[in-house]
Amino acid sequence: MFERLSDAFQGLYRKLAGQSEISERNIAEAMGEVRTALLDADVHIDVVNAFCDSVKQDALGAHVTKSLTPAQEIIGAVHKRLVEFLGGTSADAAAAMGTPALPAATGDSPILKISPGPTIVMMCGLQGSGKTTTCGKLAAYLKKRGRSVMVAAADLQRPAAVEQLQTVAAQVEKEFPGTARVTCYAEPDKVAAYGKAVGVAVDVCRRAVEEARKTGVDVLILDTAGRLHVNDALMGELTQVNRVLNPHHIFLVVDAMTGQDAVNSAKAFHERLKVDGVILTKFDSDTRGGAALSVKHVTGAPIKFVGVGEKIDAIEEFHATRMAGRILGMGDVVSLVEKAQEQVSQEDAEKLQDKLAKGQMTMDDFLKQLKMLRRMGPFKQLLGLLPGVGSMMKDVHIEDKELDKVEAIISSMTRKERENPSLVDTARRRRIAKGSGSSPDAVAKLLKQFEMLSRMSKTMASMSGMDKVKAVKEMSKGGAMDSMVPGLSGMPDFSGRGSSFTPSVKSRFKKRK
C-alpha cells in the first residue's frame, strides 16, 4: 500500500548515494520527489512541508560520521521523522534502528483496564468512516483477550444502524469462543429521522452505562452517529455525552482513504472532544495512508488501531515504528510473527519441527500449514510484511484462488498418497487432476515442489544447533533475508539497488554481488 512512498524514499537514497556530502542544494533537489510522493499519498500539504523541512534540517545538521554515508544518514533522518510523525517517540525510533525485539508477552493494552468497570470507550467520526464495523472489531479484539464487552447503539439517526450493531455484536459473540461475553445495549424505539432525535443519544448512553455497571462488563463501547464536523447541533450532542459520562477513551474513526480534508475534520473533533486515540479504517485498500501522517500531526492523538479487512476481527494494533518500516519498504516482520503466534500453538510448532528434522513431513502437514497461513490473512498482505517484498509485489497478481487449487489437489489425494507422494503414477495423477478440477501437469508440478520443499527443510533441520542459531541471527539482521529476498541488508542501507523489481531483478541482483 505504500509502494509509491517507498519508491520515493529509495529514490532519495539513490540520488544521494554518490555524493560525498549533504549540501543545501543536493538535498533540496532530492527531497522534491519525496514531497510529490507525500502529496500523492494524501498527506496534508502543511504536514508535508513540516516533514520535509525537519528531515532537511536533520540531515544538514548531522555531522557525517565516518561509518555512515550521506545517503544512509538521510534515510536515518527520514526514518526517525516518520516514526515521530506517526506518533512514536524518538526512543522508539532509536530502538528500531537496532535489532528488532520480538513483542513482549504482556504489553500495555491500548484500552485501559479500569476497576471497578466498565472502561467506557466512545467512538466518533464522520459518516461512513466505519464506526459500527469498528465497534464489532474492537469487541472481537477484546473478547479474544478475555474481556467482556457491551456495545451501545447511540446512533439513532442512520436508518438501521441499531440493527447493524445488534447483528454485528451477535456475530462476534457467536464466532469467537471464550467466557468473556459480548452484548449489545439498544433502545430501538428511540430511533428517529435525521435531525429529529438530537440529544436523545445522551440519555441512551447514560442508561447503557447503568446497564453495563449492573451486569459488570469490562468494556462499554458507545457507537455514536456519524456527523459532519461543521454540524453544530450534532457536535454539541457529542460534547454532552462527553461531559455527562466522561469516557476513558474517545476514539476518532478515520477512513484511511481520506484526502486533505482529514486534517479539517480531525481538528474539529479534537477541539470539541480532546480525542485520545485514532482508529484508521479501510487500511486494506491501496491507499497510501497519508491520513495516518496528517491526523497524528494535527491532533497529537496517537493512532491506536487499524482496520484491515472485511472479516469481523480484521483489526490490528498500530505501531509507529513498524509502520515507518513498512513505508520505507523494510517490511514488518514483528507483525508477521505476531500474526503467526495467534494461529500456531507452541506445541504444534515443535511437533512440526520434529517431523521436518526427520524428513517426515507429509502432504497433510503441508495442507495444515497452508490453511494456517491463510487464516492469517490474504497472502499478498502477508508477503507485504516481508522486507523488500512490498515493492516487489506491487505488479504481481496473487490470487488466493491459486491456493484454493493447491488445497483441492491435496484433498483429492488418498491418505496413502499424501503420506507417500512417490506412489503417484500417471494413472493416479490423472485421477487426482479429475477430482480437483485441475490438470495432470498441475498435479505433477505441485508434487515436485513439495519434494523440493521437504528436501530443503530436511537440510535446514539437520544443521547443528550452533549453525541454526547463526542462521536465525543472520535472519534477524536481515543478512539471510537478503539472499532469499533481494532488497534488504540491515536497516538503513538500501544498497543502492533499483526500487522496483522488474524482470531484470535477477541480473541486477547478480551484479551487486
Place this chain on the structure above:
Amino acid sequence: MAFLGSLVNKFKQGLEKTRAALVGGAQGLRNLLTGRRLDEALIDDLERSLLRADVGVKTTTSLIESIRAEFRSGAITTGDQVIDFVKARLRDLWPAQDRALLGAPAGSRPTVVLVTGVNGVGKTTSIAKLCQLLRSQGKSVLLGACDTFRAGAVRQLEIWAERLNVEVVKGAQGGDPAAVAFDACSAALARGVDVLILDTAGRLHTQDPLMRQLTKIRSVVAKQIPGAPHETLLVLDATSGQNALRQAEEFQKSAGVTGIFLSKLDGTAKGGIVIAIKDATSIPVKFVGLGETPEDVQAFDPGVFVEALFAE
C-alpha cells in the same frame, strides 16, 4: 431544465453552510484573487489551494503550468482572469450532455441504474436521494437491495423505501446479490416501472473476487434487460483523496462505470479529485449529495463546483 435553476440555489445554500463554518478569519482565495494583479506568489497560493482541494499533484501541475504560460505571455494579468480561466477550463471538461442520467431507449422500460462504490461512501443514502429526484420528475421507481453482505444494509434501504413510498425487492442476508438483481429485474419488467435502482454492497476496489461479483451482476441484468444497466453510478466520497482515482479506474474496469455521484459535499471537503478522475478516465460527475435528507441532491454544475473549490 427549469428544475435545475432551483437546485443551484440549494447548492449555494449548502456551500454557504460550509463557508459560514470556515470563515473564522481566513480569507478565501477568491478574495485573495479578486482585484489583485497576478504574480508568481499568487500563482503559488493558487497551487496550494488546488492541492488542498484534493485535485492532486499531476492535474494541479498541468493547470498551474498553463496559467503560468498565460501569465508569462501577458494574456492573463489579474486574479479575476485566473478564476475565469480555471472555470472555463473545467467547464469544458464537463459538457452538459455528459452529465445527464443515461436511460433506456425511448419507448422501452425500465431504465436500470446500478449503484456501486467502496464501503461507507453513502450508496444507500444517495439512492434515496436519486429516488426522490426521479419521483419528483413523475417517474415510478423500484429498488433492488443487492447488498446482502453488510448487517442492516437491506433494512436501511427498506426504511428509506418506506419513507419515500417505493417498493424494494430483497433477498436473504448472505444470499447471492446477482440472484436479487435477477428478481429485481423480473419485478421491474412485470410492474412496468420507469426506473430500477440496484443497491450493491460496499467493496474495496482491491478485492478482486468482490469486483468480479459486480461483473456478474451486470451480466445477469443484461441477460434479462438487453442494454441494461443503462447507467452505472460510482458513489465517491467528497472527502476521499487521491485513492479515489484508483477507485474510479478499478470500478470502471469491473462494473463499467458511466457516471459519478459525488457524496458528502456539504462538509469542508472540496472533492477536487473528480477533476483528476475526469482527466484520467473521462467519467463525468452527474450528481452531488449535500446532506442527510432525500432532498439534498443536485445535478452537478461545474461552474458552482469551481466556485466552491476556491471558497475557503
